[in-house]
Amino acid sequence: MVWGPALGMKQLHASGAPKEGQMRLSQRGRSRTAVGAAELTLKNVNLTFGGITVLEEVSLHVEAGQIFGLVGPNGAGKTSLFNCISGHYVPSSGSILLGDVETLGLAGDRLSLMGLARTFQHPALQLRLTVLENVVLGAHSSLPGGPLAWALRLPFTVRAERAAREEARALLERFGLGSVADSPADELSPGLHKTIELCRALISHPRVLLLDEPAAGLSHAEVEAFIASIGQVRADFDLTIVIVEHHMGLISAVTDRVLVLNNGRTLMEGTASEAQSDPRVVEAYLGREEPTDESA
Amino acid sequence: MKNFIANTKVRGLALAAIAVFLIVAPLVSSPFMNYQLSLVAVYAVAILGLNIVMGYAGQVSLGQSAFLGLGAYVAAYGILNDWPIVLVFVLSCLIPALVGMLVALFAVRLRGIALAMVTISLPIIGVPLAKRFSEFTGGSQGTTVSWLDAPDWSGLASDQWRYYIVFAIAVVLFIFGRNLTKGRIGRAFGIVRTNEAVAMSMGISSYRYKVLAFTVASMFGGAAGFLYIGIVQYTSPETMSFHNSINMVVAMVIGGSASIIGTVLGAAYFVFLPAISGQIDPTQTALISGVVLLVILFLLPHGLVSLPRRLIQLIARARQKLNRAENAGPEDAGPAQNETGPVSAHTTTDVSESHPESPSKNT
Known part of the structure; x- marks a missing residue:
């Protein structure tokens, strides 16, 4: 069973805040070419x-x-x-x-x-989690490491998680939701839920x-x-x-x-x-x- | 108030206080109390596993006691045969994990009641199996082991020594469990529980993560079985029995589903409630337990872990009422006892407290 991508790949681009027009996958070095x-x-x-x-x-x-x-x-x-x-x-x-x-x-x-990424007609968010957590979920496929690595909190998982969170925050800021990133998703309007979903889709590049x-x-x-x-x-x-x-x-x-x-x-x-x-x-x-x- | 709880400094202090308490407690309390506290640690590990599969990943499991019992039998067998203790521990975790995974590979294709039925069958099959293979299990009489006595250099009594060993292992397992329920894997469990269609779009195979959750749960069950042998020094088919499973599910819900702290509270409930209700009236233990269960579920539907949040909510509500009564002015007379309408615009309650339902993520 393949739980995640092979270990030892290059990390998410560490700069965190991607510049507009440069949000590519290239630095992610996944099995995706x-x-x-x-x-x-x-x-x-x-x-x-x-x-x-x-x-x-x-x-x-x-x-x-x-x-x-x-x-x-x-x-x-x-x-x-x-x-x-x-x-x-x-x-x-x-x-x-x-x-x-x-x-x-x-x-x-x-x-x-x-x-491939998609949004849903009725935004399917986890309303009890924060806006940021919802967006980071979209990065699942690009985060490295399987259950053992995450259970042991190996350094590369910690780094990848931090980078993914920074990227999610940058995305939310790009769409004007930076200030509510740490609020529970259910405090936002349905219209904004669509934006969160869009961010969740975009973070997977x-x-x-x-x-x-x-x-x-x-x-x-x-x-x-x-x-x-x-x-x-x-x-x-x-x-x-x-x-x-x-x-x-x-x-x-x-x-x-x-x-x-x-x-x-x-x-x-x-x-x-x-x-x-x-x-x-x-x-x-x-x-x-x-x-x-x-x-x- | 909410910020107060969320404050990392406060959290750090609370953790330190709990750590000091856990370290000092066995030195000053009775052997029986140490035994009870150690049992809390044992069941906390088992309930943590249950919480991972049921609370976090949302898959009904009524078979946790079977893995607890299996782990205990493996541990007892290994100890009686003088295997190296590390090997015994590893096998106590891995064998139940393997069994759990094999069952899950088939069972997680089912959901809801069908899945519950499959998991319920594990303790039901496990008990007669344990009786049948008496050369491994000691049959109905069970297996007694005598080990884990305090070494002389430690200067501790055996109950204290066992307490420290069991707590150390439990704490490490809890750290693993906590890590697993956060980050990449934890988020995947969460979306598998709430929406499998979304999980698929995120590149998450619900099937794999359900199997993973069951495997981890059985592994924690097995580890708890090892610790159980360390504390109780005896196991029998009764350990596997179905009502033990149900009680663990109850304890998980009482403590707080999908919450690490809730797991510990649930384990404390699991161990102490029968003891306390037995002291109140030994003939009415079941009745008292049932009443406590119902009261907690009515007052705190999200479990004991939601108590602080619930209190904040009640305080905020009381304050709102007070404010309204004040702002109503003297000519309106009388307190606003019958006011049931929406909160009037001039209430000055803090915004953060006017959303008492806003859940904070429990850890």
Whole structure:
């Protein structure tokens, strides 16, 4: 059983506070060699639960560094597709490539090491722990040492833990949460929980970041702030971002391309404005115009 | 007040005071009291294991007594056969750990009641097995060993000597346990307990960490068995028995789940409550224990360890009430006894105390 990465690797970059635009994985010297935004390619992904087909032959390609939107009416399969990418569902067939690594068939808990991170629609934080503790959890895969090393509190674990905490604090400061880093997470608003989750995902230095309905539960002002900041986040952390979202304003404001799903199939792929003017998409969202309307 | 408790200096002083107490106590108390205190250390180790798997990692285990008993049998067998004592200790830890791991490899795929059933079966199987293999275990009569007498140079009585040995080992094990429940591994246990989907996204295999938690728990159980043989010098199938497991779970909850200090408090409860209630009325021991259990659970649902927090909360509430009564002014007359609405805006209670529920991480 492999509990953690091999010992004796270089430590987390010890400087602690990463400079913007330089937050790379390179210094971490893990089994991970590839760094920076990665491509994401899905080929003919099928997902069935029992006899029910949830996804049928879905393919998509996200260029490295793109912000890609998954949209579609309720029940279209957006979240299912998202969960396939993140490893929470296992597709019945198809191929999912992260960079050039096939992730289908890998255990879900290996994907973090491959450079995949995600947030959840309902932020799944440990509310009794501090904000900082919640963020440091995201560094699990990049912290060295197994249970014995941590039980004995070997010096390299102590150093790694300190570095991870400093990095988490720097991340929280980057997102304006530095002052509440040591408060219990449940003292913060749901909107800020989303930010904490984002930090928890970013601390693992992902190559592809999956955001599950980042605008759900946010106030109008918070959505505006999110739209204003996401492009900078992508640039600073060198990410490919995939977003599932109902909020069409957000999707058209931030995405480079979108995939529209309906009934588990690809309806179209293109830019957000193309999608919004596509009659098939309008039909999927609003239903077919009744013939009687035409005659009227 | 909260800051007072969190203050590292205060903590350091408290730790030093406890250390002095633990060192001096056996020199001034009776052999029986030393025996009882040593038993607290023994059960604290066993309950620490239980707390790691149940409190921290959130996996129900009702089989801890089986590992305690197994460790005790291994220790007794090794001592009777004059094996080197270090080897005996290591085997007392490793054999139960191995058994725990083997069971966990299959059992942790289950959850909730099904997992509880599997773990419950361990003591139920263990007791007749211990009776069956009487050449190792001494059968129903059990095994008696006579060892760990104080050497002459120490100038100590045997009960004092045993106390120090057992406490030293227990303290070291507690340091390991505490380290394990913090940092990388502790955080992984926590997220496996609260949300396995998130754990997976963080690169944490719930399965592996559950197996790890069970293995560590059984190892601590085995270590406690070794210490048990050191103090009690006797073990029988009764040590494994199921009610011992249940009592340890009760003690863990009473002390404080997912808390190191709570573990110690739970062990003290485990050892002293039967003794104290026996002194109050020997015929009503069970009844008194039950009443105490219920009272603690009602007043302190998070265990004895939450007592300071609970007190702060009550004080803050009382202060708020007082403030409200003062600010109500004379024309409003009468104290605000029926006021049940939300806290009025002009209450001046300290913000840090107006969130009495805000939990601080227990250690």
